[in-house]
Amino acid sequence: MTVLWRDRPVGIVGLGLIGGSLALDLRARGATVHALVHRQATAERAWQRGLADRIATDPQVLEGCGLVVLALPLDRLLDPPQALLDALPRQAVLTDVGSVKAPVLAQWQPRCPRFVASHPMAGTAEAGVEAGQPALFQGRPWVATPTEATDPEALEQVRALAEAVGARWLTCSAIAHDRAVALISHLPVLVSAALLLVADRAAPDPELAELVRALASSGFADTTRVGGGNPELGTLMATHNRQALGEALAAYGQQLAALQALVEQGHFDQLEAALTRARELRPPFL
Amino acid sequence: MTVLWRDRPVGIVGLGLIGGSLALDLRARGATVHALVHRQATAERAWQRGLADRIATDPQVLEGCGLVVLALPLDRLLDPPQALLDALPRQAVLTDVGSVKAPVLAQWQPRCPRFVASHPMAGTAEAGVEAGQPALFQGRPWVATPTEATDPEALEQVRALAEAVGARWLTCSAIAHDRAVALISHLPVLVSAALLLVADRAAPDPELAELVRALASSGFADTTRVGGGNPELGTLMATHNRQALGEALAAYGQQLAALQALVEQGHFDQLEAALTRARELRPPFL
Numbered sequence: 001m002t003v004l005w006r007d008r009p010v011g012i013v014g015l016g017l018i019g020g021s022l023a024l025d026l027r028a029r030g031a032t033v034h035a036l037v038h039r040q041a042t043a044e045r046a047w048q049r050g051l052a053d054r055i056a057t058d059p060q061v062l063e064g065c066g067l068v069v070l071a072l073p074l075d076r077l078l079d080p081p082q083a084l085l086d087a088l089p090r091q092a093v094l095t096d097v098g099s100v101k102a103p104v105l106a107q108w109q110p111r112c113p114r115f116v117a118s119h120p121m122a123g124t125a126e127a128g129v130e131a132g133q134p135a136l137f138q139g140r141p142w143v144a145t146p147t148e149a150t151d152p153e154a155l156e157q158v159r160a161l162a163e164a165v166g167a168r169w170l171t172c173s174a175i176a177h178d179r180a181v182a183l184i185s186h187l188p189v190l191v192s193a194a195l196l197l198v199a200d201r202a203a204p205d206p207e208l209a210e211l212v213r214a215l216a217s218s219g220f221a222d223t224t225r226v227g228g229g230n231p232e233l234g235t236l237m238a239t240h241n242r243q244a245l246g247e248a249l250a251a252y253g254q255q256l257a258a259l260q261a262l263v264e265q266g267h268f269d270q271l272e273a274a275l276t277r278a279r280e281l282r283p284p285f286l
Numbered sequence: 287m288t289v290l291w292r293d294r295p296v297g298i299v300g301l302g303l304i305g306g307s308l309a310l311d312l313r314a315r316g317a318t319v320h321a322l323v324h325r326q327a328t329a330e331r332a333w334q335r336g337l338a339d340r341i342a343t344d345p346q347v348l349e350g351c352g353l354v355v356l357a358l359p360l361d362r363l364l365d366p367p368q369a370l371l372d373a374l375p376r377q378a379v380l381t382d383v384g385s386v387k388a389p390v391l392a393q394w395q396p397r398c399p400r401f402v403a404s405h406p407m408a409g410t411a412e413a414g415v416e417a418g419q420p421a422l423f424q425g426r427p428w429v430a431t432p433t434e435a436t437d438p439e440a441l442e443q444v445r446a447l448a449e450a451v452g453a454r455w456l457t458c459s460a461i462a463h464d465r466a467v468a469l470i471s472h473l474p475v476l477v478s479a480a481l482l483l484v485a486d487r488a489a490p491d492p493e494l495a496e497l498v499r500a501l502a503s504s505g506f507a508d509t510t511r512v513g514g515g516n517p518e519l520g521t522l523m524a525t526h527n528r529q530a531l532g533e534a535l536a537a538y539g540q541q542l543a544a545l546q547a548l549v550e551q552g553h554f555d556q557l558e559a560a561l562t563r564a565r566e567l568r569p570p571f572l
Binding site: 141168172177188191192198200217224228229238266282 | 473481520533549565571
């Protein structure tokens with residue numbers, strides 16, 4: 001198999017955290033990167049940072065690319081501009097980096113014969129053209145969600161790309177992916193945000209409000225980190241993974257109500273058993 | 287005012303994380319520390335670590351101490367052995383380090399005229415005689431919950447002790463303290479544990495179970511850290527702060543249900559507003 005990322009220019013659409021990091025890693029491995037960005041100011045800054053070999057706001061920059069990575073935010077990925085669609089090279093292998101997979105597949109698979117839905121699970125709190133950094137994907141999962149209609153050779157090309165930047169390659173169904181990320185990524189955002197909202201709301205008098213802020217320690221800081229993150233990102237995930245997130249929230253609400261009942265009814269032996277189970281469960285997630 | 291911790295031996299009952307750390311800091315500042323521990327093996331290890339000037343399993347070791355710190359786990363603090371009560375020097379200033387204050391006050395204040403309920407809010411994941419470390423209290427809150435019956439000079443003595451080890455001194459009512467720690471410390475433990483339990487329970491088939499573990503990232507690790515902590519400690523807090531924790535759980539359940547309704551009904555503008563509010567709320571807690 002000709003390895004496309006090495007043999008022909010790689011197109012990257014969007015040079016934010018994921019697109020920019022991928023561009024840096026690929027160039028460091030000798031690839032030629034052609035990047036499409038939305039705004040001229042981004043193109044200039046990306047050029048100063050050395051993110052790609054060619055950078056333009058005109059989709060024609062993707063001409064000749066053998067593999068194109070759509071590193072767009074979920075909303076733009078699900079509503080792509082016609083000019084981008086028109087400019088994608090006919091026979092190119094195409095993949096995305098979206099954090100929800102079923103709606104991406106529904107949108108792109110019927111349209112592009114060599115589309116592979118994928119999700120590199122690497123992130124920092126940063127975003128935008130300044131955020132890209134080397135080795136972001138090293139050791140992190142890169143999940144593809146092929147279907148029966150997925151071109152096997154296209155899948156192998158995306159795998160070669162992921163492994164070139166040090167990611168751990170995994171495949172599963174889009175539905176399994178979306179349920180899994182609902183549980184371990186999207187649900188924690190809301191659980192964590194609710195803790196901030198209630199710590200504020202449940203302390204209505206100023207003295208108590210000041211006290212909760214003064215006494216909050218590293219445990220509270222850790223538990224609320226993801227809930228205090230980017231609201232646009234959290235909302236995009238909820239919007240496009242609504243069903244799986246709704247199911248996860250319902251299951252979570254039941255679990256928490258069960259713990260609440262143990263506290264209210266004074267069943268502290270059972271509470272300790274539940275906390276012991278929670279402690280045992282955690283290491284395999286780390 | 288004679289500063290008791292400097293002028294006479296300080297008694298410390300229990301040489302776990304809090305007692306051991308306090309002993310190390312006080313000795314480093316020239317104090318003489320007499321420590322009472324439960325088991326002979328602990329006494330020997332504490333002696334090897336240089337935690338105190340005298341260490342014994344006999345409560346008589348507290349004789350002559352001007353200030354005694356009860357650094358016991360909450361259950362033993364609330365059910366003290368008679369031999370300890372008999373051995374406490376009559377006129378000594380007495381304080382505790384318990385993480386819930388109303389039941390401690392109810393137990394100790396009627397019994398000891400110079401008792402001051404207090405809570406140094408410093409912790410690590412460690413416990414036991416190996417856990418004590420220097421400078422644990424530096425910059426951390428040390429909350430006292432005096433009542434009208436609290437001896438003002440005893441309160442000043444405990445303040446001098448807290449400030450000697452670099453803690454930030456605060457006072458509030460026991461009820462306000464217990465409500466505040468329910469919100470920022472005890473509630474997060476259950477919220478976080480529920481996330482581990484549901485990530486396990488909501489992935490009943492082995493493939494999905496493996497996937498959620500493979501895809502969990504630093505966000506999940508942070509959000510579940512306190513829920514995967516010491517089950518005995520979490521249970522003790524819940525047992526002795528049952529009412530405030532029950533109220534916090536109820537308020538939290540309502541808050542989460544409100545977010546769930548926004549997801550289920552597709553009110554994503556309102557969801558983004560709530561997440562934006564959560565992001566704004568977080569910095570003052572850090």
